[in-house]
Amino acid sequence: MADLRQLSEALQKGDMETVKKLTSDALNEGLSPARILSDGLIAGMDIVGEKFKKNEMYIPEVLIAARAMHAGLSILQPKLVETGAKPVGKIAIGTVKGDLHDIGKNLVGMMLRGAGFEVLDLGIDVSTEKFVEAAKQEGVQIVGMSALLSTTMPHLKMVIEALHQAGLTSKVKIMVGGAPITQRYADEIGADGYAPDAASGVDKARQLLGIA
């Protein structure tokens, strides 16, 4: 029986090989990718976050854990992304300027792909101009932005304003997320949608495009 607690612990230690192995084992045993993700990988990352906050873990250790997280995600990816035929919509997603956190953004992207969306990943530390450029692109219907730091949250609003100014807000819907973001904040800055996690991000994207 695959042990998701062990998976969480391996992730906290940054033990990439064990994370890979336990993730595959769990998949082979028929556990759902969603459960492996939430009770194994994300559960582990949550503890890392707690310990980081309390100065029980330090940046290099968080980085090793992040690397292990990426390794686990890359194994889950094909399962999460068992796409249907035709893309149901196109979304450009990135982490805002000054912010290097990409795990959450990658997860949202992965789940969206899994739900049949075409996803344009803009990466991290994405400038306002780059978001605007992406919004102009053929077929892009949603711009998704991730911000994990209180210092980078204001960039969400800046991008939204720039999209308004470029006259793109009739073309694209704007979706925001990231640990410090709330529905209230999203409303205040004029985003069209917010979701607290990747799974509800998919629902929100569907809803924004009227395909719920």
Add this chain to the structure above:
Amino acid sequence: MLIIGERLNTSRKQAAEAAEKFAATFIKAEAEAQLQAGAHFLDVNAGTFAEREMEYLLWMAKTLRAEVDAPLCIDSSDPVVIREALRICGKGMMVNSISAEKDTYAAVLPLIKEHECKVVALCMGDGGIPTEFENKLEIGCELVETLLRDGIAADDIYIDPLIMAVSTAQDGGVVALRMIQEVRNRYPGVHAVCGLSNISFGLPERRLLNRIFLVAAMSAGLDAVILDPLDKQMMASLIAAKTVLGRDEYCSQYLAAFRAHKLEQ
């Protein structure tokens, strides 16, 4: 070894409060304590007050120039603030900083010429802060050569390699050390300076790392540093490093520091 005292920076809580209250006595006491402890220049920075930076920095500069006999290091990323501060201070200050970014370079160069300043030259250009040694060296060398060509004396240039935290890039320290060595070799007379706190970002017992890095950097050729001169252990390491690196004739500074009880841990 040129020491630039870093305590008059509003990112320190007490300095920020003093600026807000225009507490001249505090500013003056901080300045004198730093000079007493061995500082040659006093860094002044009010960058945390985005909107009121100008007002607070000018007030600090004016207060210090009137009360204390030491040159200032005007520390701001806004050329307009630097210009106004230099008007108050007169000649012989240091400016922190110029860089290879086109706009910054064009705005700051005339100021350092007009006011005959020393200048901290940051190894970064319009493409941001390079992390790899080769890029960093290229930008640094180009910056030094441009400054020399534009008439700045080698002795007035203090190149800052911009140190990356070892917690996120483990070669951050080595890259900076190699930079210091290369620049000092290639351009005799040009100085190397750095701040020490970046190296230890994200790790516990930061002062230990800062101190060890200072010694390593001095051995690579660092001859100026921005630090807190009231940090006794740091200053003791600096003095001891000078002695073991052959920069202390007859070990007289070491012995003087010993007799003044500056080496006690």
